[in-house]
Amino acid sequence: MPLSHHFVLKRLNAALLLALAGAAHAQTLQEVVVSASRQEQKSFDAPASIQAVGQDVIEAAGPRVNLSESLNRVPGITVLNRQNYAQDLQLSIRGSGARSPFGIRGARLIVDGIPATMPDGQGQASTISLPSAQRIEVLRGPLAQLYGNSAGGVVQVVTADGPATPEARVSIDAGSDALRRYGLQLAGQSGSLNYVIDHSDFSTDGWRANSAAKRKHTNAKLRWEANDQTRVTLVANVFDQPVSGDPLGLTREQAQANPRQVATPSTLYRAGKEVSQEQLGLVADHRIDAQSELTARVYAGQRTLDNRLSVPLSAQTSATSAGGAVHLDRHYDGTGLRYARRIPVGQGQLSLSAGVDLERMREHRLGYINNLGVLGALKRDEDDSVESTGLYTQADWAINEDWSAVAGLRANRVQFKVEDHYIRAGNPDDSGRADFRATNPVIGLTRHLGADTNVYVNVGRGFETPTQTEIAYTANGSGPNLNLKAARSTHAELGVKTKLGESQRLDLAVFHIATRDEIVVATSVGGRTVYTNAGKTRRSGIELAHSAQWTPEWRSHLAFSTLDARFDQAFTSGGAKVASGNRIPGVMNRSLFGELVWQPKALAGFSAALELVHRGSMVVDDINSDRTAAATLFNLRLGWEQKIGSWRLRETLRVDNLTDKATIGSVIANDANKRFFEPAPGRQWSAGVVASYAF
Template sequence: MKRLILLYLLILGICPATIAQTIVSGIVDHAQKQGPLKGAIVKTNTGQATTTDADGKYSLTVPATATYIVISHIGFVPDTIAIEQGQQRVTYFTQLQPQQHILKEVEVQGYETNRPLLQTAGAISIIDSDVIQRSDESSLVRAVNTVPGVKMDERAPASYRLSIRGSTLRSPYGIRNVKLYFNGIPLTEANGTTALNLLDAASIGSIEILKGPTASVYGAGTGGTVLLEPKRSKLGAEAGAGISIGSYGLRKYTANVSTGSAKSNVLVQYAHQQYDGYRQQSALDRKVLLVSPEFYVSDKQTITSHIIYSDLYYELPGGITKEQYDAVPRQARGGEFGSVKQNASMNQESINIGLKQDYSFTDNWSNSTAIYTLHRFRYHPFNTDYERNANQEFGLRSSFAYTTTIGSIAAKYTFGGEFQRGFEAARTYDNNSGLVGALRTDDEVTAKAGFVFAQAELELPADFILTTALSLNDTQYKITRLAQSPTINYTKDFEAVLSPRVALLKKLTDKVSAHASISAGFSPPTEEEILTSDGALNEDLQAEKGTNYELGVRGYMLQNKLSFDVVGFNFRLNETIVSRQDASSVAVFRNVGATSQKGIETALNYTIVDAPEDGLSLFKVWGSYTYSHFRFKKYSIFKASEQKEIDLSGNELTGVAPHTATAGIDAATNLGLYFTATINYVDALPLNDENTVYADSYLVVGAKLGYRRTIADKLELNIFAGVDNLTNQKYSLGNDLNAFGGRYYQPAPDRNYFGGLALNYKIK
């Protein structure tokens, strides 16, 4: 009966359509040049077609069944126009945008979906090579700090800290509670720490930042996950070299050889960076060799690998008080355990080797398996001791993917696991003015971390995509204290924890999507939080556990010129780990109950001009803003001076600025000139849990002007110069939170300049 009714209605619609016709006419213009566009194709959904004349005009007689026309032209974005029904004649004026504005579907690796960003449920930010190159590429800090909800500090050159939607309370130094991968291979070690400083910024091609708990696919963690991809060579063979110089003794030399073909892509890059330092005891000397080959063995098999050798030395000026900061910000920590007197510094030599294979068994089944090994030697005279460590580690990650259809629903199932084992021989000594003194501790530490995971993606009707995932995480530390008599064996095993994630995405249009998710996170303490730098064992420390609720919308508007990404989240963290310094500046860690972390993250990018054939070939403005309402819950400390417990519940979370914003412009001409400018604002933030001391807000401006040109199709020349901290702001980048004696401040450089030259020669 239903089929008969549908047939009847269809006949009713067809009969008058055989009689009625509409004349569709109009003019098609070039959207940028504001002139007629000759030769544009005008075609209806019923098959009638014509082209525009020299004046951009067209006229077409169409049947009543025609509901829309498509106007297209080589090199331009097609436009679809709905035909007004019931009219004998309609006229339209159309402007076609040049092809450069077509939305480039950015495919992301996040959550192992390998989908376009508009089809990925989750707060993901992408940093491409253009963003990294906005500065002198001596550091990743400037690029990472353009991302909303993310903060990267540099307490001293190459002494990085990274936080995603949170404070750096757990990270008085180093990177913790954030999982990093390089080329799909774990960079974060089994002990929970990441030596990001072994990489050179110029060797990184792109960065994906996944915010909030991502434990369902990437293992334990409540902070987030960062996916780093190495640079890839272009087609053909090239060789290049570059030099950069700058204020306070900055020198950087790079050399690279690359080759790209249908069968392989190989990059070999060497970078040597030196810096005398803005402050006392803040010099840097880093050598990095990256070998990154990728082989396309067949349509089914790709093999990728990397070798990273790093020889790193950097000095640690230490925190200073407000009085010292105001008087002489360039000074290092002084006193009995002063940084200069004790030669506080880091000597680190390491090699990281990784190998990964992607293989498709069938059209439905595929696998990605990666293995790696790490060897590192570290000599570290600190203000109060001298540390010597040797690390050996290996790890494995493997995941399988199966795609199928369930009825009319497309589905993808992913499952796999990851295992890491690290061994460290850790010894501490007295520091006698930078020389090794008497042995204090002699420990052997074995760290094991692993998880298994499963994930299902379902493409539901009405353009919904549902993702459900679950992982089981386990972490264990075994510490043998050889210097004790008798020998002490200590084991800390954190119980296996299930971490689920559920996410739903709705495609509102072809250019806009909304997403929501609920995820749980589990973050065990790192080895350095269990075994502190003074050799003490922190046996009572427990893992953090939290739940994150998230809602966001992203998309493109105005012929894809405007992109936007807005996310709101509510993260509830239990057993929050914080640190405080004792009298000897050793960080002591403890669980403090809970925190409530709510925020809004926004990112906008508007391309005003994108016309390679014009004098001004590119002009775009961009910006990001983060609002953070982070508070302690159920937190109290014992104040010795008053001999009583002080309730800190409701206080602002230490180290978190309520408001941060970044904005900038990118411009280029077809003659080769280019210009970038970046403004970064950070609101005042508390430096201690009591909220009695705050760091001042600051506004920092940086700019870069360059000239890039290809000579005789073989040699590319790039000359550039720039300035950082143009406004000459006094600010601290990487405050020491809850520091003993009020030594909170790590002053950043004042106004400083840089310049450089890069040559790239196409061999074939």
């Protein structure tokens, strides 16, 4: 066994002995999820690696601004807060998506049944409203491939329903670096209409220079029970981020000298972005009879973005350059239809489902000279579009008390189209098309060893197309790189879920992923990143989650992951030879989250928790020229709750990184300027108050 694995197991044993494991409440043992079968079921019964965090955990984990606050307690997923609201979080599931320089890549994001991932596979986590979320699910493994392109995993967010008694909620959060979040929520039930309307206003000065951000976010869910058979849900989301500076990465020397500084181009070119998005979705559920149901969804949205990049002026003026400032006007829409039926078969029951997903994205992209923060001449003018069609079917067969099986098939087609309107001397017409197709099967088998233990094995195929951003440039000349291939992968996992008595649950999974035509960075020079296919890669690892209610006053939760992600074939990146066996950059090789929670009976409404967060190392580029150091951090949180008449009050206090340890929070893989490192803050505090009034 490699030395690093001995190190991790030693830490794991120590954590277990100290009970530094923490849990989302005892309800974790029976949490409800929908991602595995698209129908509500207990996560323990789902034949896949899937965990969820509930509303109580989301509220206790921080000011409810970023997914990174609460998802560190889920094994198999890494969500890194880059301290950079212009580039969003770095989210990776089993190593998929780690190369993304911005946005979410390689995972499907779904909010209340509506995709938050575009048909090309690129998504944004910033538009997710956490103050109104009831739970967040994370599905890993082969079953995620049934969600289509770039589904290395699925993150699904479900907005809470309004309570039976209408209530108003006001929340205030404050923290380090002038962090402020103000929230107002109205929720309740009025006849057959259930409603949740949530608004929040967030701002921060940022931990690093040029990293200030402001956001306004409104999320609404209206659910109408038309009758006993039909339910219609309307979801509306409005997001506005008028300020978000981009501090860029730092070289190792810069990060060690002053981790809060920025590279000169960040301020010289006023790097940052302004973005707004509006979206409306409608989901209708109709029960045809006792055994069958039909679900339909339709949605549409628009997104505008102005992004100032730190591209040197000398590189912007070339004939084929797209400039250093981007204006994007995007419109997107989609529809989906799913039919499900349950059929008695032998001793068990067969649940069949079939559906179609149609997604479309159209955007007008303009590029300008960024003349030290001032908009200059036009350098790019094009219309881009991506259309995706997915047909899928899934069968879940409860064969008998001892066995169950799952099988699925998804056929996908993703079409890219570029219409170039910027045609000049030295910059020809770069219009073109690309078409990607894949048919991906999944099959699994579960052995039920009594009511308290399930053992499952799943195998499936997946694919990942390049995104619109990744096909934007070619190595020589202008125009899109329409010769990029889609990455094809084979996923296999073996897992066990067991209840250790009434108050403990253990989930363990072992997996292996083999990929060919992995999409990687070929060159990154002068603000232009060109991608290529790298041949074969492999990812394998172990994931463990343990939750326990030791006594009425003490509970714990543990999430542990290892991930060995490597290139299986040599290739050339940026003119350098990448050896077979090199680690894939941006992928964390291990992680550990432990939490011990105390809720004393003598202090009703009070809770205290100590968290342990261990992060392994990440290499910074394909040639593995440098890497981050592993780090172990401790966090402390305190909470109080009171009920006074119709009022319910909740106060929280958090201190993250108690020991004020200097660490690197994330890396920018393959940065041409060797500014790979994005430092993480030292000791940080946050406090919040929520006041709810029931009418």
